[in-house]
Amino acid sequence: MTDHIVAGAQKHLTGIPLSVISQGAEALVFKTNVHPYLTSPSLANKEAFIIKYRPPKPYRHPKIDASITKNRTIGEVRFMSKLQKLGVNAPAVILADLDNGIIWMEYLGTELPNGDVSSFKNHLWYLERNKEPSFCTDDDVKLLCQEVGKLIGKLHLNDMIHGDLTSSNILLQDGQPLLIDFGLSSYSGMPEDKAVDLYVLERAIDSTHSVYAKQYNEWMLEGYEQIHMDKEYGKQGTKKFVEVSRKLDDVRLRGRKRSMLG
Template identity: 65%
Template sequence: MTDLIVLQAKSYLPHIPLTVISQGAEAIVFETSVHPYCSKPSLRNQSKFIIKYRPPKPYRHPKIDASLTKSRTIGEAKFMALLARNGIPSPSLIAADFPHGIIWMEQLGGKLPNGEPSSLKNWLWYLERTNNASECVSEQVENICRQVGILIAHLHMSDMVHGDLTTSNIILEDGKPYLIDFGLSSYSSMAEDKAVDLYVMERAVLSTHSVYAEKYNFWILEGYLEAQRSSGDGKRSRNALVDTLRKLDDVRLRGRKRSMLG
């Protein structure tokens, strides 16, 4: 199936070298060395770029599928553009082909010493596998986790919700976290939606970094609180934060009940 999807992508991107780096339920992600508009790209002096491709879904009616692909690609591209406008660290949008479900963007991060991409998940795993406990909860790790919390807070203060906050969807570049993958993202001022975002992140940390999850989650939430409290938006910001934290407690309780009921 992957070979067929690659052939489909190549038909829309002729003469563009494509290397598959990940595949999910909605899209396949390629790496390429070609910029769509210039032979000598200046974007952070990059030589590699990312192409995200939403392939057709054979189980949907072709017209419905085409409409969904186009609208979701437009929605994701608009979300990325708004992130950039609001100064929220994320990949720069380079180009898009909405009817064919293609988004061309900046590639962030590099490789860890073990050759893995520098996502927050891979970085924490690398530390956990190659270092002692003190290194895994070092000042550097605390600083990164707090930065992640600050990043999420800035997202939420812009009334934007990621929808799939995990340590896989945060990339580290030069010690700074960036958000990626906005296929499930949306706009919302509701405390419930922001609380669910935070809860998804908590559960992701717990499931992938269970030994140190309590500290990681504490630091992430501390960063979140710090950014919200220092936003300069006064009473409105404080009330929004209180509402979000109250909803977060509710979401946690619902999650525990579901776990108990199986």
């Protein structure tokens, strides 16, 4: 199954070595050591790059499929460029082939000592496994969760919604969190949309780090609040935080009601 998709990608990427690092519902993600156009010796075989490929979906009408692929690719590239401009940590786009659903981007994230991808999820698991049970009071973890909250706060203060916030879509590079995976991202100033973004992450943390989830989520919201209180955003920041946090209570309540109904 994957072989045939890899062959499809390879058709548009002749001579580029591709190793699959992830296969999702929408895209195949490759790691490569080749830059699309630079050939300087410092780059050759040293640096790593990511190629995200959205293959054609056989169950969609070809014309509709081509237009969906193109739009999602444009959307993701545009969102990423905007993040770059705003200084919100995320990979830089290097090149995009919009018609073929290909995005070539920077490879980010420092691997964990055990070789795992340094996602926020793996990082927390790693700490949970390798530290004392009392580690939850550890300042490093607290700071990290707060940094994640600040990162999301920055995104929301610019009226940008991630749309798929999970602890796998947050990577860590040199101890600093960064965002990836903008296939479902959008723009909105509505507190409700921001609250849903936060709620999705809260639930993701609940399900992957049940023991410490409550603490992690609290720290994250602290960071989210802190960035809103930053002088740079003035009174608007405070107002926005209050609105989102009020909405978050509503969204949580709705979520609980829904889960009670089964």
